[in-house]
Amino acid sequence: DAGVIQSPRHEVTEMGQEVTLRCKPISGHDYLFWYRQTMMRGLELLIYFNNNVPIDDSGMPEDRFSAKMPNASFSTLKIQPSEPRDSAVYFCASSLGTGTGNTIYFGEGSWLTVV
Amino acid sequence: SQKIEQNSEALNIQEGKTATLTCNYTNYSPAYLQWYRQDPGRGPVFLLLIRENEKEKRKERLKVTFDTTLKQSLFHITASQPADSATYLCALGLHAGKSTFGDGTTLTVKP
Numbered sequence: 001d002a003g004v005i006q007s008p009r010h011e012v013t014e015m016g017q018e019v020t021l022r023c024k025p026i027s028g029h030d031y032l033f034w035y036r037q038t039m040m041r042g043l044e045l046l047i048y049f050n051n052n053v054p055i056d057d058s059g060m061p062e063d064r065f066s067a068k069m070p071n072a073s074f075s076t077l078k079i080q081p082s083e084p085r086d087s088a089v090y091f092c093a094s095s096l097g098t099g100t101g102n103t104i105y106f107g108e109g110s111w112l113t114v115v
Numbered sequence: 116s117q118k119i120e121q122n123s124e125a126l127n128i129q130e131g132k133t134a135t136l137t138c139n140y141t142n143y144s145p146a147y148l149q150w151y152r153q154d155p156g157r158g159p160v161f162l163l164l165i166r167e168n169e170k171e172k173r174k175e176r177l178k179v180t181f182d183t184t185l186k187q188s189l190f191h192i193t194a195s196q197p198a199d200s201a202t203y204l205c206a207l208g209l210h211a212g213k214s215t216f217g218d219g220t221t222l223t224v225k226p
């Protein structure tokens with residue numbers, strides 16, 4: 001399996017622009033997570049899905065952030081409009097669920113810089 | 116308030132020694148605890164999982180303990196090597212699907 005695939009790997013955008021991050025989870029995984037990592041706040045869970053349904057979005061910082069999972073093999077995280085404080089590494093991750101103790105498999109991250 | 120604390124941001128040890136990393140938590144009741152390794156520019160990679168009813172788990176040179184009374188996990192790397200240098204994250208498994216991560220400890224093993 002190719003693992004969790006994220007795109008783009010790097011993005012530099014201007015403040016106010018829309019940013020869309022994409023994720024393909026590992027085939028067969030029931031859970032999909034979006035995390036954000038910064039030096040100041042560490043690794044934060046933004047939102048997670050179970051069987052394509054959003055379960056907990058309490059970590060989404062504000063209405064500028066939205067996430068969708070239209071099918072089992074694709075998810076997007078959108079920021080509109082983007083701000084400099086959104087600069088971070090955004091990780092998508094997936095897991096099989098409770099049966100295997102929830103080992104989480106991370107992608108390589110999308111490095112976002114908002115200038 | 117809920118908190119996960121990992122010992123000092125950085126830990127420096129000599130090659131061949133045992134590295135011990137700690138993870139303390141407050142106001143959580145995790146069903147399990149995991150340790151991940153993260154290299155610069157990469158995503159975290161799973162290493163070990165220990166459940167609330169287990170005291171100790173081993174995998175090759177790695178050992179993890181879990182004390183739900185002390186609310187603490189210890190992560191040991193024996194016979195450490197420079198290749199073990201990385202950031203190590205603990206994660207509390209709270210319920211189906213959801214894990215909360217500590218800020219990590221950066222380990223440097225010097226030859």
